[in-house]
Amino acid sequence: MTVKPELMKRMVKGPDGLEFEVDPLRDYYCEAPPTVMPGAYIQIVEDFFNWARSQSLWILGFGTGCGAIEMRPLMTPRFDAYRFGVAWRPTPRQANLFIISGYLSTKTLKRAIRAYEQMQNPKYVIGLGSCTINGGMYWDSYNTIKKLDEYLPVDLYIAGCMPRPEALLAGFEEMKKIIRAGKAEGANQYAENFAWYKANQKRVIHDWDMPDYNW
Amino acid sequence: MDFDWMKIPYAFLTVFIVVNYGFLMGALIQKIGARAGRRYGIPIWQYYMDVIKNYGLRSSITHGVMFYLGPVFRLSGGVGLLLFMPVIYGSYMFSNFSFAGDLILALYFVFFGTLGMALGAGESGHPHAAIGVTRGLQQVSMAELPFAMAVFSVALQYQTLSMTDIVAAQQGGVMNWTLFTNPIAVAAAMLAFLGSMMRPPFDVFIAPQEIPIGPPTEYHSSYLALMQTNRAIFPVAKIVIYMNLFFGGAASWPELFVKVFFLYLFSAFVGVCFPRFRVEQSIRFFLVWAVPLGILSIMVV
Numbered sequence: 099m100t101v102k103p104e105l106m107k108r109m110v111k112g113p114d115g116l117e118f119e120v121d122p123l124r125d126y127y128c129e130a131p132p133t134v135m136p137g138a139y140i141q142i143v144e145d146f147f148n149w150a151r152s153q154s155l156w157i158l159g160f161g162t163g164c165g166a167i168e169m170r171p172l173m174t175p176r177f178d179a180y181r182f183g184v185a186w187r188p189t190p191r192q193a194n195l196f197i198i199s200g201y202l203s204t205k206t207l208k209r210a211i212r213a214y215e216q217m218q219n220p221k222y223v224i225g226l227g228s229c230t231i232n233g234g235m236y237w238d239s240y241n242t243i244k245k246l247d248e249y250l251p252v253d254l255y256i257a258g259c260m261p262r263p264e265a266l267l268a269g270f271e272e273m274k275k276i277i278r279a280g281k282a283e284g285a286n287q288y289a290e291n292f293a294w295y296k297a298n299q300k301r302v303i304h305d306w307d308m309p310d311y312n313w
Numbered sequence: 314m315d316f317d318w319m320k321i322p323y324a325f326l327t328v329f330i331v332v333n334y335g336f337l338m339g340a341l342i343q344k345i346g347a348r349a350g351r352r353y354g355i356p357i358w359q360y361y362m363d364v365i366k367n368y369g370l371r372s373s374i375t376h377g378v379m380f381y382l383g384p385v386f387r388l389s390g391g392v393g394l395l396l397f398m399p400v401i402y403g404s405y406m407f408s409n410f411s412f413a414g415d416l417i418l419a420l421y422f423v424f425f426g427t428l429g430m431a432l433g434a435g436e437s438g439h440p441h442a443a444i445g446v447t448r449g450l451q452q453v454s455m456a457e458l459p460f461a462m463a464v465f466s467v468a469l470q471y472q473t474l475s476m477t478d479i480v481a482a483q484q485g486g487v488m489n490w491t492l493f494t495n496p497i498a499v500a501a502a503m504l505a506f507l508g509s510m511m512r513p514p515f516d517v518f519i520a521p522q523e524i525p526i527g528p529p530t531e532y533h534s535s536y537l538a539l540m541q542t543n544r545a546i547f548p549v550a551k552i553v554i555y556m557n558l559f560f561g562g563a564a565s566w567p568e569l570f571v572k573v574f575f576l577y578l579f580s581a582f583v584g585v586c587f588p589r590f591r592v593e594q595s596i597r598f599f600l601v602w603a604v605p606l607g608i609l610s611i612m613v614v
Binding site (some may be wrong): 137175218285 | 366374
C-alpha cells in the first residue's frame with residue numbers, strides 16, 4: 099500500500115512558530131468502522147418512516163459513467179421526476195440514493211466508495227446499465243469493475259445499454275416498493291459484511307490512500 | 314410583573330399554524346416556479362415527506378458543538394421572530410409576546426439565524442460551507458441596509474417602535490397603508506426583501522449549481538430537518554413583518570394567508586424572470602438602487 103506524501107505523518111510549523119505533529123489519516127478522518135443501525139423499535143413507526151423515505155428519494159448528483167446522461171432529462175419538463183418525490187442533492191451528506199450510472203473505472207470506484215460512505219443510514223444504491231451487472235461492453239477491460247455488487251451493496255439494477263429515462267422512472271417506482279417493504283437495508287448489509295467489501299475494494303484499488311472508512 | 318401564562322399555549326398554536334402554512338405555501342410556490350418552466354412540479358405535501366424522512370434517518374455525525382448549535386440558532390431565529398411580534402392585529406390569542414419596542418428586536422432576529430448558520434457552517438470545516446456563508450453574509454448584510462433604513466423611515470413616520478401601533482395607524486382602508494403613505498420606504502424595503510428571501514436572482518450562496526449548496530453542505534439528518542422546518546417558519550415570519558409595517562397587517566388568519574402568499578409570490582415572480590446575480594453584482598445592485606431609495610425615504614419623512 100502506497101501512501102501519498104501529503105497523507106504521511108509529519109511535523110508542521112504553525113503560524114505562531116510552534117511545531118506539532120500531524121497524522122492526516124488519524125487527525126482528519128474518523129476511522130470508526132460502520133455499525134449496524136436497527137430501525138425504530140416499534141414496527142409501525144419504522145413502517146411510517148419507510149413510507150416517508152420512499153416518497154422522498156434524494157439522489158446524489160454524481161455521474162460515474164455515460165449513464166449520467168440519462169439522468170439529466172429526468173429534471174426537464176419532458177420527464178420531470180420531481181413529481182414522484184425524486185430530487186437531486188449536490189452533497190452526499192444529504193443524499194440517500196446513489197445511482198451508479200454506467201461503468202465504474204477503478205479510479206472512479208474510489209470516489210464512489212468515499213461518497214457512499216459519507217451518506218447517512220439508510221442509504222440505497224441503484225446500478226444503472228449493463229456495465230454494473232456484468233461489465234457490459236467493458237467485460238474484458240482492465241480498469242473497470244465488472245460486478246458492482248462485490249464493492250457496494252446494490253438494492254436494484256436497471257438493465258440496458260443505456261436504459262432510457264422511462265426505465266429509470268420505472269426503476270424509481272420499483273425502488274419505492276422495496277423501501278416500503280423494509281427490504282432496502284443496504285447500509286446495514288455493508289456494515290455487517292464490512293471486511294468482505296473492504297477486501298474486494300482493496301483488491302482492485304491499488305493506490306489505497308484513504309482510511310478504511312470515511313464518515 | 315404580571316405574566317399571562319395562557320399566552321404560551323397560544324404562542325405554540327401560532328407556531329403550529331405557521332409551520333403547516335409555510336410547508337404548504339413553500340410547495341405551492343415551488344409548483345408555480347415549476348409551471349413557469351413547463352414542469353408539473355413537486356407534490357404539495359413533498360416538504361412534509363422530506364422533513365419526516367430527515368428526522369427518521371438513523372445515523373448522523375457531528376463536527377463539534379457549534380455544528381449542533383447552527384441549526385438550533387437558525388430555528389430560534391425564525392421562531393423568535395414569530396413570537397415577538399403581533400401576528401394577527403387586534404387578536405389577544407395571536408398577539409404573542411409583542412411589546413412596545415418589538416421592532417428593534419425583530420430587526421435583530423432577522424439577522425440572528427444567519428449568524429448562527431455562519432458559526433455552524435464554519436465548524437463543519439467544509440470549504441464550500443465557508444465560502445457560501447461568507448457570500449451569504451455579505452449579501453444579507455447589504456440587503457439589510459435598505460430594509461433598516463425603510464424601518465427607520467416608518468418608525469419616524471408613525472413616531473413609534475411598536476409594531477402594534479404601526480399596524481393600528483394603518484387601519485381604515487387601503488389608502489392608509491404605508492404602501493401609499495410612504496411609497497419610497499416600501500420600494501426600498503421590497504428590494505431588500507428580494508435580497509433576503511434566498512430566491513433568484515439573489516441566491517448565489519445556496520445555489521446547487523454554484524458551489525454545491527453552500528452553508529448547509531455538511532448538514533444532514535435531523536440537523537437538516539431543523540433547518541427545513543426553519544425554511545417554513547422564517548419566510549412567513551419575515552413576510553409578516555413586512556405585512557405589518559407596509560401592507561396594513563392582518564386582522565384574521567385568512568387575510569394573513571392571502572397577503573403572505575402574494576408577498577412571497579412577488580419574490581418568486583422576480584425569481585423566475587431574472588437570472589442569478591453574482592455576489593458583487595447583487596451588492597452593487599443594492600448600493601445603486603436600494604440604498605439611495607432608503608436614504609431618500611428617511612429624508613422625505
